[in-house]
Every structure is written in C-alpha cells, then in structure tokens.
Amino acid sequence: MSTANxxxxxxxxxxxxxxxxxxxxxxxLLHRPFLLxxxxxxxxxxVLGLVGPFLVDDPSARVAEPFLAPSGAHWFGTDSFGRDIFxxxxxxxxxxxxxxxxxxxxxxxxxxxxGVIAGYLGGxxxxxxxxxxxxLMAFPGFVLAMILLVSIGESLPKLAIAxxxxxxxxxxxxxxxxxxxxRELDYVAAARVxxxxxxxxxxxxxxxxxxxxxxxxxxxxCGYSILNVxxxxxxxxxxxxxxxxxxxxxxxxxxNMLTGQWWTAFFPGLLIxxxxxxxxxxxxxxGGDRA
Amino acid sequence: xxxxxxxxxAISVVTVVGLVLVTFIVVRILPGDAAAARLGPEASQADVxxxxxxxxxxxxxxxQLLDYTTGLLKGDLGPAVSTGRPVSDxxxxxLPATIELAFAxxxxxxxxxxxxxxxxxxxPGRVGDVSGRxxxxxxxxxxxxxxxxxxxxxxxxxWHLFPGPVGRLAIGTPPPPEVTGTYVLDSLLAGDxxxxxxxxxxxxxxxxxxxxxxxxxxxxxxxxxVLHTSESGFVRTARAYGVPGREVLLRDQLRNAMxxxxxxxxxxxxxxxxxxxIVERLFNWPGMGRVAYDALGSxxxxxxxxxxxxxGTLYILLNLAVDLVYGVIDPRVRLGGxxx
Numbered sequence: 299m300s301t302a303n304x305x306x307x308x309x310x311x312x313x314x315x316x317x318x319x320x321x322x323x324x325x326x327l328l329h330r331p332f333l334l335x336x337x338x339x340x341x342x343x344x345v346l347g348l349v350g351p352f353l354v355d356d357p358s359a360r361v362a363e364p365f366l367a368p369s370g371a372h373w374f375g376t377d378s379f380g381r382d383i384f385x386x387x388x389x390x391x392x393x394x395x396x397x398x399x400x401x402x403x404x405x406x407x408x409x410x411x412x413g414v415i416a417g418y419l420g421g422x423x424x425x426x427x428x429x430x431x432x433x434l435m436a437f438p439g440f441v442l443a444m445i446l447l448v449s450i451g452e453s454l455p456k457l458a459i460a461x462x463x464x465x466x467x468x469x470x471x472x473x474x475x476x477x478x479x480x481r482e483l484d485y486v487a488a489a490r491v492x493x494x495x496x497x498x499x500x501x502x503x504x505x506x507x508x509x510x511x512x513x514x515x516x517x518x519x520c521g522y523s524i525l526n527v528x529x530x531x532x533x534x535x536x537x538x539x540x541x542x543x544x545x546x547x548x549x550x551x552x553x554n555m556l557t558g559q560w561w562t563a564f565f566p567g568l569l570i571x572x573x574x575x576x577x578x579x580x581x582x583x584x585g586g587d588r589a
Numbered sequence: 590x591x592x593x594x595x596x597x598x599a600i601s602v603v604t605v606v607g608l609v610l611v612t613f614i615v616v617r618i619l620p621g622d623a624a625a626a627r628l629g630p631e632a633s634q635a636d637v638x639x640x641x642x643x644x645x646x647x648x649x650x651x652x653q654l655l656d657y658t659t660g661l662l663k664g665d666l667g668p669a670v671s672t673g674r675p676v677s678d679x680x681x682x683x684l685p686a687t688i689e690l691a692f693a694x695x696x697x698x699x700x701x702x703x704x705x706x707x708x709x710x711x712x713p714g715r716v717g718d719v720s721g722r723x724x725x726x727x728x729x730x731x732x733x734x735x736x737x738x739x740x741x742x743x744x745x746x747x748w749h750l751f752p753g754p755v756g757r758l759a760i761g762t763p764p765p766p767e768v769t770g771t772y773v774l775d776s777l778l779a780g781d782x783x784x785x786x787x788x789x790x791x792x793x794x795x796x797x798x799x800x801x802x803x804x805x806x807x808x809x810x811x812x813x814x815v816l817h818t819s820e821s822g823f824v825r826t827a828r829a830y831g832v833p834g835r836e837v838l839l840r841d842q843l844r845n846a847m848x849x850x851x852x853x854x855x856x857x858x859x860x861x862x863x864x865x866x867i868v869e870r871l872f873n874w875p876g877m878g879r880v881a882y883d884a885l886g887s888x889x890x891x892x893x894x895x896x897x898x899x900x901g902t903l904y905i906l907l908n909l910a911v912d913l914v915y916g917v918i919d920p921r922v923r924l925g926g927x928x929x
Contacts, residue, residue, distance in 0.1 A: 433607035436901040438863030567735030574730035
C-alpha cells in the first residue's frame, strides 16, 4: 500500500539524519533537549525501580486507613484496601518496563527477521509475506492482542507474545523497505560472489545494515505496549489484581474517580503518561524529528 | 483507472479472505478450547463435550472451516453462546452507536489536529510548531482510560458541565424513532432538538476521550505531509514568483499533501472504530466494543471472533475507499498503476 511506503521512507531518511550527527555524548545531549529529558526520566525510573522497592512499604500490605488523601506520610494516598499507592507505583516500575522492553525486543526480532527474508528473496515469498502483513494490520493492534491472549490463555510470557505479534507488522515493513535499497549495494554482491548462501547474506550482511529504522521504532513500541497492557488490564485481560502494575491500579481506581478519591487512579496513570512520553521523546529524537 | 480499481479490489478481497482465516485459526486451532473456555474451570467434562458437539467443534477442521465460510457468505457469523442470539445480530445492532462515537471522535480530532498541523508546517520551529509537537507527544502518551477518567472527574464530578458516564442518553429517556440508529441524526430527523442536544451532551466526553488521542496522530501526519511538500520545486517556484506564503500553503502545498492527509483520516477513523472498546466500557456506551467486552467476561470466543472480523473488514473497506479516492483526486496514482 502506498501509505506504508511513505511512512517507511520517512523513517529511513530520518535514521540517516540522526546518524550524521554523532559528536561527543554530553555535548550532543545538551543540543537535544527532548532526548535529554527522555533519557533523564527513564534513568530516574530505572534507579527508582531498582532501589525503590527496598525503601518503601510492602506493596500488598494494608498500612493505613483506606482512601487517605495524599499527604506527607502517604505521598500518593492510599487505595480502597488501605495500601500505600506510592509503594505500589514504585514496585510496579520494574514490571511495566520489563513488559514494554520485552515486547518491543521480541517484536523487533521477529519483525526484522521476516522483513529481511521478504526484502532479500523478493518475488512470491515477498508477496505472500506482505499480504500477511496487510492482514495483521487490518486489526487494530489492541484488538489483535486481546483476541490472541484470550484464545492462548493468560500468563505473563503469553501476554508479551500476544502484544509482540500485534506489533510485528511495522518492523517487517521498515526493515524490508531498507533491505530493498540495501541489497543493490556492492557489499551484498561481494558476499554473494564469495559463495555465501542466502541465509548468510541476509542475516550476517544485510540485517545489521538494515536494522536502524527498526531500532528507532523500538522505543515507541515499548511505550505502546505499556499503554496496551493498561488497556487490557481495564478489560480484565492480561495482568490481574492484586498485582502492583500501573494499568491494574488505574482500573482498580476507576470507580473511585466518580466518588471523589481521584488519587487512586490518577498517580499510576500519570506514571504511565510520563514513562510513555519519555520513550516518545527518545524515539522521536533518534528518528530525527528534532526541534 | 479501471485497472487501478480492479487491482485495489483484488487486494482487498485477498486481505478479507486472510482475515477470515486468521480469526478462524486464532479461535479454533491455537491451543485452547472454546467450549471449555466458555464453561469455565468448574464445568464437568460431560458438559464440555456436549457443548463441543453443539458448536460443531468435534468435526474435522476443514469441515469446520467450510461450515464457517458458507455461513459467512450468507451473512451468518454463528451463534453467540453467551446470549443465544446470532453473533451478527448482537454486533450489527450496536454498529450505529459505535459509528456515531467514532465519527464524533474523528470530527474532534480533525478540528484540533488539522489546523494545528497546518500552522506548525507553515512556521516550523516557532511557537505553534513546538507547542503542537509537545501536545502530540502528550496526546499519544496518555492511556485512553486515564484520559477518560480525568475528563469525567473534571467535567462531570467537579464542574458538572457534562453528564456522567451512563451511556447515550439519561437513564429512562426514550431514544428517538430509529432511522439511522445514530441518536443525534435520528432526533434531528424527528424534529426533536432537545433530544438531539441531550445526545450531543452525552456524546461529548467519550468523543473527546477518543478525539484528543487521535488528534495527536492527525497533527503529526498533516504537519509532516505539508512540510514534505515545502521542499519541492513547485513551492520554490511559486515563492520565487512572489506568491504570498499563505496562498502557496493553502493552494499548492495543502493540495499536494492531501493524499497523506486522507490516508491519515482513514487510519484514524479505523483506529477509532476498533480502539474504542475501552472508551465504550468506561462510558457505558452500548456499541460493538461493549459487546466485545461482555464477550470477554463470558469467554464467548465466537462473539469475539465475529467482532474481530467485522472490525477488520471495516478497516479494509475504509482503506479501499481511501485508495479509490486517491485515484480520483490524483492522476499520478490513477495512471501510474504499479505503485504497490
């Protein structure tokens, strides 16, 4: 479809622009405020996620009265069970980031492998693969993940797999588009002439040179996945209470919003927004969409 | 033009066939048993077996696929086990509510995203551009449910500007006589302006929840499509001739960017149709997403399969429509023919 081609092209161009400006790290960061903000937020989250659980209360313990408003003792207030929301939020950082990263990496591995094969072999293989990608893209990713998850059964690894399959299509398209231009270059011909068989040419030579646009997509998909996990949790699929996970906490707090205890859903949702925003900043910057 | 139309049609048909296969595979072949899933962990083996026979799950797979596809051709999506009604009735009854909500969301997304994207592209790097890009990142970073909750908390619980999340009309209000199934249109057709206003007020918050997120996508696509044209020769020439910037933007650049903008609108509308399952649950909006949510709760895989199939098909039809409109408005597409 013409849509996909244009978007793939812009991303590929963008990858090239980002690559041209590799100066010293700290200096470059200062000239890229969005990247700086994004990296800083993710860094703080990582540290908090590592150290935090040792400093705060047990996320499942009832430490106070239910529905205490945010205060010095309970920064984010307490929920309907009297659990400390800040403690739960901090304990959830690791889980949410782990899901986001593993979904993104899984989708990239599967997607780029398929993309390289489609782009390098071309012909019928390419046609079949791209029609399959069209079919995958006919589902909104969220709906696809939901249906997959319901039919294969629920568990953390299956959640990651279902979300990853729903995100494979853009990776296939990005990598394939890059491979199409890359395979005409001399080094590919050289590899072939030297007697390498196609899997070696495709995976050892073409893949490393074609993966850059996909790597940029990685941070964005990581963000989408965190959003999708929260959406699925609200529908009662994927991660369930009483697990301390941001999406689960927003869902648990949804009813309290109408009765005035806004903090139960507000803070976990805010953390989701901040995290995804930071990932967007990083992704947009690496994609060359700089201010 | 005919070749172009036929080619697009053929691709769409192949994709729909693939869609049928995929939903079939996901529900019937992957590990997991529709009957066992439906009856829950406490069901006895005899009950599960009986339901399997009733659903035809004991037949061979090719046989099941054949039954399913012949049913589909007659517009029969099979029975919804959880309610006893046909899947197609369950879903198509709710289609107008979903379309009304998605359309309202699209209107909001366009009202915000389109002018802002144009402004950003006209003066890249200036206030309008930077603020728009921040808005776009923010809009696509919020979980829809969280955004919806914030809107409910602000506009309903705190300021009482809009009604609460109880559906399409106040509880107990009779709906307008059905013509299209969309309440706003139907009450206008019936001449009941009070009811139309009420429907709009109930529509406002869920549509805003959908529309704000989608406006970020519209902004990004309009901005990049228009920016892309400012590097082309015809814009430089027009500027060199002294044509005022605004005229170049609106007459030349926008027109040439319309293809991408149109794609954006198609994508966003498709996304709104399929993505509103969360918003429909949050606002108790009785659309198809709400049916799918109930099907999740009762483990009705057949109903979910129907939902995925209808959403996917709508999405494909939408893309087909966009591609065909391309051909009409842009001779390059119509005559080029082979841009896969």
